[in-house]
Amino acid sequence: MRALGWIIAAGLVAQPMVSAAAAPAAELRPDQQAFFGLYKELVETNTVVDIGSCTQATAQIAARMKAAGYTDSELIPFSVPDHPKDGGLVAVLKGSDPKAKPMLLLAHIDVVAAKREDWVRDPFKLIEENGFYYGRGTVDDKAMASIWADSMIRFKQSGYKPKRTIKMALTCGEETTYAFNGAEWLAKNKPDLIAAEFALNEGGGGRYNAKGERELLAIQVGEKAAQNFTFTTTNPGGHSSQPVPDNAIYQLADALQAVRAYEFPVKFTDTTRAFFTAVAGAPQTPAPMAAAVKRLLADPKDDEADKIVSLDKAMHSTLRTTCVATLLNAGHAENALPQKATANVNCRIFPGESVDGTLAKLKELAGPKVTVTANQPVRPIGIPPTLDPKIIGPMKTLADKYFPGVPMLPSMSTGATDGIFLEAIGIPTYGAPGVFIESDFSGIHGLNERIRVESLYVGRDYLYDLVKAYAG
Template sequence: MIARLAAWMATAAMVAVPVAASAQSRPDQQAFFGLYKQLVETNTTLSAGSCTQAAAQIAGRLTDAGYPARDNIPFSVPDHPKEGGLVAILPGSDPMLKPMLLLAHLDVVEAKREDWQRDPFALVEENGYYYARGTVDDKAMAAVWADTMIRLKEAHYVPKRTIKLALTCGEETTFAFDGAEWLAKNKPDLVAAEFALNEGGGGRLTDDGRRETLAIQVGEKAAQNYTFAATNPGGHSSQPTPANAIYEIADALEAVRAYEFPIHFTDTTRAFFTATAAASPKPMADAIHALMANPNDKAADAVVSSDKGMHSTLRTTCVATLLNAGHAENALPQRATANVNCRIFPGESVDQTLATLKRLAGPKVTVTANAPIRPTAIPPTLDPKIVGPARAVAAKHFPGVPLVPVMSTGATDGIFLEAIGIPVYGAPGIFLDKDLDGIHGLNERIPVKSLYEGRDYLFDLVKAYAG
């Protein structure tokens, strides 16, 4: 899930044209297109799709490229036969160098055909974009990583550092089997690495299509859901009493809405806000500087937090997302429940946030953390060995475009790898429009030019890290 603002709609006069491989001129681009198209058109939703099928298709391509079975390892579990994944390994020549890991998820958010202007599982090219569910999140990265492994093998390239690939399922759905979590807990040696490259970074285009900025994700929040519950004996609605489950749950949610979690900074968010201040007019720039000097400056907080993205980057946030109450129109409610979704700042735990929510809810409402319980987010360091090559390769491919470290206010599977000591970085390189091109929404799309230029950048970036 990539957390990145306004939507525009295609006009009715536009004609959807199926994409042909000849749309790209280089042979390697045509080969990549075949892999990407097959992956995008393989339904991998939880309700009706199969990540296992998608993983098997990529495994077959890796086999054809020369990967032996020992280095081309599909996996699944009996209880979730359609939610499998794949690990592939390209051995390095220097045993003293720890491996690097390329991580991406194969599953996609649900997409109903009746809601979309085009079939969400048929890749369509239209006015410089590829349209389909997963064209960005996260099949662009999954296809690029798999294609990179194939190209390196076919070129007989022997990296100094072993390169590992993990394509997993379950990232988009909280209650689904999560392949990255399963690997971290059950096969940690298989994915052990000095660092991992994942989704969460990228680039932003201006309204007229020019590259504006590159982002490398260094850290993310932990996503955690909590249930608020109030219960009463109920009774006839003609004789109401103050003890009302709906009112009690409403009071608790109002307390959550009014509460602001404390402001914190990591090295990444300090670097992000420093860069933001340099590009911002007064009074925003002054407020950012004041807040970094004193996180308790309420006046500065009010200015900076007027931007919802920066507000979320400063602190843990919790918000009500689901509500269920009552059992009859003419009866006092016996039970009311609400789901509160929290995005927990790195270093803060699920239990710490639970304690705060319990205090806010008061004695009449119970608060529990919902399974699955997420690990505490561990922010990676701004390691020059990671940021340096990303910036150097960007200078070659995207000269003049600044590279900014960001902390994602969303969540990815990186949190599971960080829990076992693997720092995870969201790779830059693929530029999107400011509205995020329909990720998680209708008519998801990716600029064709961005996809192929990003592929070239990421291929060179992998080689730069691998040696």
């Protein structure tokens, strides 16, 4: 789930654009051709939860890695009996320095469902057209999964000996709340297997403008925690010809209106403070917005400044916990007073805040006639990593080489990734930049998902060099 919270606000901080020309697939280098085979196979393997098989996809990757020289002890497939098709893979390339803590490369290989009748092209066939690769997962998240697996293969084939052990975890279940989640399972059941000083994950990236020019790079440093809550109200009901004020639907509606009207308080992490400071100082930011951001940075309780900044929905969500009604169910007959009404309220909880604290506020807003419960699964709270120069520095140095003139900002995702499970066990997780997507989000989670051919191969080179920079 590439939830790039910065993408809507990106135009406020954009600098001079850098053009990007796509190379035809026919001109691919031999190493790129090998990568393309892995990428194509992964995209064309259906990994929609309950329909396709992540276990098959990871087995195919493991076979390629074994052919490159990895031993059985370095390739650890995993699954559970209840979810045999939702398996994953951990691979390990041992480092030469026992004092250097490992690093972890994380990517999910499951994808959002895609119906053939809705798409222009078959979503599970990789199709190249007009400088783009089309297919479900071409970006989210099979681009990164393929790049990580390909990098591990290239390291082994070239005889590269890292100082730091490099681990890779390809997992299933990120896109579906109720699914078996491989990253969560590893964190809870095999923490030693994935133990690392830090991890690189999805959530960062880059953005093109409408002209196909590189506009902005972002590093994801922290994310919100996604949590669903159920609001329930019950009533004896009765005949609709004799209505009474005590109505389950009205009670639920009043509770949801209270949630709608409430704004959680403004808060900052080091990441969001750095982001908003950059927004306030950018020459492209309109003067009223820049002034409001500066006031809010100085005083998070400045309600007037908050109103101005929050006119941008991405900035509004970056400033606070948000809760919104997403599902409703009420009544049992058209001629009867409702006996029960329920609603799902989806919250994105700001780092450091808890599910219990959010639940307490929702109960207060709903009032005594509405029951509010936290839905399973309950996700960990967001723990933002630090803006560690040892992590940010190499990203910036290589960005200056590969994408000169393109600004790079730290960002907090308003969505959610599997990084939250790693952070819960003490592994700071960063969404790496490098792969650029379109200003319309490249069809991620929607129709006709696509990635520029140029973006995929340049991003592959960038991330390969980035891993080597950290591995020493």
